[in-house]
Amino acid sequence: MDARRFRALRSAFPVAVLSCCLGLFLSLLSGCSGSLSPGGDEDTTTQAAVPMAVEAADDLQDGYLKVIKDVLPSVVQIQARNDLGSGVVYDGQGHIVTNAHVVGDEDSFRVTTANSEDTLTARLVSSYPQQDLAVIKLDKAPKGLKAAAFGDSAKVEVGQIVLAMGSPLGLSSSVTQGIVSATGRTVTEGRSGGGTGATIANMVQTSAAINPGNSGGALVNLDGRVIGIPTLAATFPGAGEGAAPGIGFAIPASTVRTIADQIVKDGRVTESGRAALGITGRTVVNDDYEVAGVAVVEVMAGGAADKAGIEPGDVITRLGDTDITTITSLSEELASDRPGARTTVTYTRNGNEKTVDVTLGEQ
Helix, strand or coil: CCEECCCCCCCCCCCCCCCCCCCCCCCCCCCCCCCCCCCCCCCHHHHHHHHHHHHHHHHHHHHHHHHHHHHHHHEEEEECCCCEEEEEECCCCCEEEECHHHHCCCCEEEEECCCCCCEEEEEEEEEEHHHCEEEEEECCCCCCCCCCCECCHHHCCCCCEEEEEECHHHCCCEEEEEEEEEEEEEEECCCHHHCCCCEEEEEEEECCCCCCCCCCCEEEECCCCEEEEEEEEEECCCCCCCEEEEEEEEEEHHHHHHHHHHHHHHCCCCCCCCEECCEEEEEEECCCCCEEEEEEEEECCCCHHHHHCCCCCCEEEEECCEECCCHHHHHHHHHCCCCCCEEEEEEEECCEEEEEEEECEEC
16 A cells, blocks of 8 residues: 655645544343242342443543643644644653654744644754654743653554544644554555655554644543654555555554654654665566566765675666565665674676675664
8 A cells, every 4th residue: 555644735625524433332142040030130230231331432532531631731833834743742841842844944833832822933943854743842832732642652552542643634622533443554654745755664554544734743542651653644546646544553552652752862863773775766667568677876985785796787676585676665664674784685787686785884
């Protein structure tokens, strides 16, 4: 499935409010021997089960309400010149983490918090499009500004209930509910409409609705921990802007913390932790117009490819045991490796196939 992130829309939209009712149907079978006494005692199994089901539903609802009360004040709306997105308060000094595609090329923003209608101003600290993350900072942090608590991405499990918080279609402080559908997804953004084209590894897939304006917000578990930053929603192949319902992706909390900590401390990303081959390339096709590899356009001096003897004009067809057919497939395979990892690169030069050992560098 082709996945791309949604940007905030630039004009007003009519919003259709859909009411959904969830009916709870309990079918209880009770087996017993002997006969009931005259007058017929009530089925105590049914009597006990219905209050238990109601109690369980009440407990879940109370859990939702507590998480929303705890976390929603840490989720803000970010207004750029033409675009709208969301952000998460990162610390008490006014740093806010969001998506790079939310801030775009701008450096000043208007911010609205969940518990106030006052508009605050903020400026860009740094943007890191390679992971579609950015940090902005409020010019003046309001009293009582609450930082969100981030969870451990390694403990995220398929089936966990999650809430997505943000400003879809400009509806600030909105909450949707779903589950973690999968973990460890590697997804590449599109570049159209201002997308970064980033290839992001270990993303959390969720069924919670992610719509334009949710980008940069919070994906939260029932412990009140942010486990990811909603970034992408899937679209049907060939369907233009048609969204595939219930398929969204969030950058994992571990990646968010790694990037945001560096930006807050140093003003920029100093160590990406992402493997690199040290080339620029483009997808090539064969005589049947089928994608057939990545042609090396430029080799970075001293980089991994340069040290391995790869030259401009070579066509990379395999990295390790994985076939490489497009620049996207190469990016996704590199995203699963770490700097310093040893692998092999298979490529063709003047019709001859060669394989070389490579020690990957850092992006």
